[in-house]
Amino acid sequence: MEDLLRAEYLPIAEKRAITVWQNSPANNDLYFILSPDNGRKVQGYLDGVLTEAGEIRAVVEMKCRDADWCTFENTWDKEVMIRRNKLENGKRGSRLFGVPFVLLYYLAQEDILLEMAVTDNAGNVVQPVRLERTQTRANIDGGEAFEMNAFIDMNGAILYKGDDYDNGCDYRAN
Secondary structure, three states: OHHHHHHHOOOHHHHHHHHHHHHOHHHHEEEEEEEEOOOOOOOOOEEEEEOOEEEEEEEEEEEEEEOOOHHHHHHOOOOEEEEEHHHHHHHHHHHHHHHOOOOOOOOEHEEEEEEEEEOOOOOEEOOOOEEEEEEEEEEEEEEEEEEEEEEEEEEEEOOEOOOOOOOOOOOOOO
16 A cells, blocks of 8 residues: 555655554545656645545545644634635546545644545535635745635544644544
8 A cells, every 4th residue: 555655755744644544444445545746746736536445435635734733723713725726626526526525634743634525426515615815825935926715614524633642732623
C-alpha cells in the first residue's frame, strides 16, 4: 500500500494525515490514492480518491495546517477554507463518479484529522458552505491574491486522533 501513496514525495504533514486516516479501523478496507504529480502543481486539481475493492468511493481534497484544536474551534469557528475552484471540482468529480466529495483536514500540532463529506453522491453540497472573496497568499512563496474562497463548516465531521496529546480542549467536531 505504501507504493500507492507515493509517501516519499509527500510533505511530512500530509504523510502523517494519511497515516492517521489509514490507522482507523473504520478505514481498513479503504485506500487513499493520490492524484498524479507530474512535477507541477495545478491549482484546482483534487488530491485523490478513496477506493474500496477496486471501486472509487469518494473524491478527496486534503488540507494540512500547522494549528491546534483550540485555534480551529475558537479562531476559525470550525470552518475550513478551500479555494472555490476546489469546491467546484469536488462537486464535478462527485457528479461524474457518483460518489461523495470528501474533505480531509489535518491539524498538525495535535495530530488530529477531520473527515467531512461535503457533497452527496450526486454532487449536491450537503454541508453549510459560505463563499467569500478574501486575500490569500499568491503561492507558497508568498505574495498577495484576492479570490473567491469557500468556507466549509466542519461541525459533525468524523474525528481521528493520532497520538494521545491533550491540551485541555474539547475534541468534538460537533
